[in-house]
Amino acid sequence: MSTKDRFLKNEIRRSNHLFSPLRSIVETSMYSNNVQPITSLDQAYHTAHDAINTIVTDLPVKFPDKLGLPSNAKILVENGNSVVGRTAAAKRIYGENPEEDAKLKTLVLDAIYDGTKTNRYKTTAYVGLDPEFMVKAHLTVPKGQENNLYSWLLNFQVTNEFYNDLYKNSQEINEGDILIYQDANWHHPDYPLGLAYFDSAHNCAIILGMNYFGELKKATLTLAWNIAHNIGYVSCHGGQKKFVLKENESYVAAFFGLSGSGKSTLTHAKHNNKYEVEVLHDDAFIISLKNGSSIALEPAYFDKTQDYPADHPEVDYFVTVQNVGVTQDENGNKVLLTEDLRNGNGRTIKSRYSTPNRVDKFEEPINAVFWIMKDDSLPPVLKINDPILATTFGATLATKRTTAERLKKGVDINKLVIEPYANPFRVYPLIDDYNNFKYLFEELGTDCYILNTGFFLDQKIPKEVTLGAIESIIDDTAEFQEFGHLTDIQYMVTEDFKPDFTDSSYVSLVDERMKMRGEFIREQAQKNALNVLPNEALKAILSLINES
Numbered sequence: 085m086s087t088k089d090r091f092l093k094n095e096i097r098r099s100n101h102l103f104s105p106l107r108s109i110v111e112t113s114m115y116s117n118n119v120q121p122i123t124s125l126d127q128a129y130h131t132a133h134d135a136i137n138t139i140v141t142d143l144p145v146k147f148p149d150k151l152g153l154p155s156n157a158k159i160l161v162e163n164g165n166s167v168v169g170r171t172a173a174a175k176r177i178y179g180e181n182p183e184e185d186a187k188l189k190t191l192v193l194d195a196i197y198d199g200t201k202t203n204r205y206k207t208t209a210y211v212g213l214d215p216e217f218m219v220k221a222h223l224t225v226p227k228g229q230e231n232n233l234y235s236w237l238l239n240f241q242v243t244n245e246f247y248n249d250l251y252k253n254s255q256e257i258n259e260g261d262i263l264i265y266q267d268a269n270w271h272h273p274d275y276p277l278g279l280a281y282f283d284s285a286h287n288c289a290i291i292l293g294m295n296y297f298g299e300l301k302k303a304t305l306t307l308a309w310n311i312a313h314n315i316g317y318v319s320c321h322g323g324q325k326k327f328v329l330k331e332n333e334s335y336v337a338a339f340f341g342l343s344g345s346g347k348s349t350l351t352h353a354k355h356n357n358k359y360e361v362e363v364l365h366d367d368a369f370i371i372s373l374k375n376g377s378s379i380a381l382e383p384a385y386f387d388k389t390q391d392y393p394a395d396h397p398e399v400d401y402f403v404t405v406q407n408v409g410v411t412q413d414e415n416g417n418k419v420l421l422t423e424d425l426r427n428g429n430g431r432t433i434k435s436r437y438s439t440p441n442r443v444d445k446f447e448e449p450i451n452a453v454f455w456i457m458k459d460d461s462l463p464p465v466l467k468i469n470d471p472i473l474a475t476t477f478g479a480t481l482a483t484k485r486t487t488a489e490r491l492k493k494g495v496d497i498n499k500l501v502i503e504p505y506a507n508p509f510r511v512y513p514l515i516d517d518y519n520n521f522k523y524l525f526e527e528l529g530t531d532c533y534i535l536n537t538g539f540f541l542d543q544k545i546p547k548e549v550t551l552g553a554i555e556s557i558i559d560d561t562a563e564f565q566e567f568g569h570l571t572d573i574q575y576m577v578t579e580d581f582k583p584d585f586t587d588s589s590y591v592s593l594v595d596e597r598m599k600m601r602g603e604f605i606r607e608q609a610q611k612n613a614l615n616v617l618p619n620e621a622l623k624a625i626l627s628l629i630n631e632s
């Protein structure tokens with residue numbers, strides 16, 4: 085599948101729905117004399133290597149030739165300011181607030197005019213790694229953003245002969261290429277945290293006043309997920325892996341969670357080599373509603389470095405690093421000082437070769453969805469046996485934020501929040517995701533589990549417990565019992581985490597959390613047109629509330 089960047093003269097009309105004012109402002113800026121094209125990874129590497137804000141470590145990049153990098157390429161580090169996470173509060177969607185849109189149009193015109201006064205770069209990549217789903221994306225950034233541009237080209241698929249051929253031979257759809265304009269140096273008193281402005285109907289975004297790489301990555305995915313959902317895919321902010329079991333048998337599992345909740349940890353876990361595991365991706369993929377197959381959107385991983393000390397084998401696969409310390413080893417070589425000593429949310433772009441068994445498509449339909457929550461009323465694993473309830477729990481996924489997000493002043497990082505399908509990047513109605521996930525549970529027979537990767541009451545659930553529980557599901561050795569009076573919900577029996585339904589304070593806590601979900605559904609129906617859920621969802625949650 086391919087998108088459009090060229091038009092017949094008779095298609096170039098104001099009335100052509102692929103064009104819009106914001107898209108035109110962004111596209112036009114990309115042709116200006118101040119914008120230098122970066123057309124290969126080699127060129128992007130050298131540009132980033134020479135930038136004044138880069139630290140060139142003495143650590144070699146593994147498999148430079150396969151990645152399209154010079155054979156002596158080194159891991160590059162760029163550290164930003166005190167903002168080391170994504171700013172969810174900066175997101176605006178064109179069309180949601182016409183009054184603000186009018187103001188933002190002026191502001192964007194001025195920002196882009198100011199952008200012409202400095203040197204800028206532009207580059208192109210593919211999002212989606214299978215001819216069935218490939219979108220072309222263009223990014224423009226100012227001088228000073230060489231590392232982010234290089235990371236973006238590594239994170240998505242750089243254009244090269246192989247992928248250009250795949251793209252050329254795939255079916256064109258009537259959507260414009262993705263366009264992203266960024267200026268990290270922008271400031272505006274009305275948007276002190278920055279601005280991520282999406283004209284999602286026209287596949288265009290403007291990211292102002294924010295340097296964090298995750299903004300570029302998630303803005304690109306936001307637009308790709310939107311295109312995917314328009315043409316019959318379930319858009320997934322999650323990790324997906326396949327357990328290859330006996331001959332011709334496999335188990336495809338997907339883990340949906342907010343940043344920092346465990347998608348990468350669970351997806352990349354090797355289970356002591358107990359199974360043959362294939363990895364699709366740890367952050368973004370799409371599932372076809374036609375046949376349940378899945379496609380990865382990105383070749384590389386934007387991982388946290390907190391679990392990887394300097395001598396951890398994963399460090400060998402780092403290509404760029406952000407917001408991480410550097411020190412010297414015994415030979416005076418510049419090496420990484422990780423584990424979030426310097427600041428929270430240290431990050432790396434880790435190459436696809438960190439997963440030897442990496443694939444870009446699973447033909448097999450998905451077997452199980454795991455909603456990752458951090459709701460302390462829940463034991464490590466629940467199984468949800470009713471498709472409507474399974475879909476509704478996803479729509480009311482209750483979790484906690486981490487240092488991967490920059491929060492507005494006064495927002496408590498420990499507060500339980502609801503983030504439907506763990507996807508704060510959705511720019512279309514929630515009911516579309518609701519219907520898509522329901523289709524998986526109802527029509528494709530996908531199972532549904534909830535994993536609590538936070539605390540059960542005041543007891544931390546370690547990753548070993550979560551991984552062990554997943555293995556017992558794969559091995560079919562897990563024991564499940566009824567979860568109190570809650571119909572269609574069972575919990576996995578584990579040694580150290582036992583829900584006590586004779587304890588009235590525990591029962592009230594579970595009740596309170598179900599009420600919180602019901603309240604969320606009611607509240608969203610009143611105040612957020614994008615988040616209205618069908619009545620059956622509210623009914624399903626209300627049926628769980630203990631009226632005694």
Ligand SMILES: Nc1ncnc2c1ncn2[C@@H]1O[C@H](COP(=O)(O)OP(=O)(O)O)[C@@H](O)[C@H]1O
Binds near residue numbers: 347391546548
């Ligand atoms: N039960 C658990 N399951 C998974 N990860 C856990 C658990 N408990 C703690 N963690 C830690 O939480 C962090 C999750 O980060 P990560 O897997 O990168 O999240 P994501 O990919 O969702 O952003 C890791 O540092 C991991 O070690």
Ligand SMILES: C=C(OP(=O)(O)O)C(=O)O
Binds near residue numbers: 342344
């Ligand atoms: C980069 C992000 O995601 P994750 O932590 O899931 O990689 C993000 O949400 O900003």
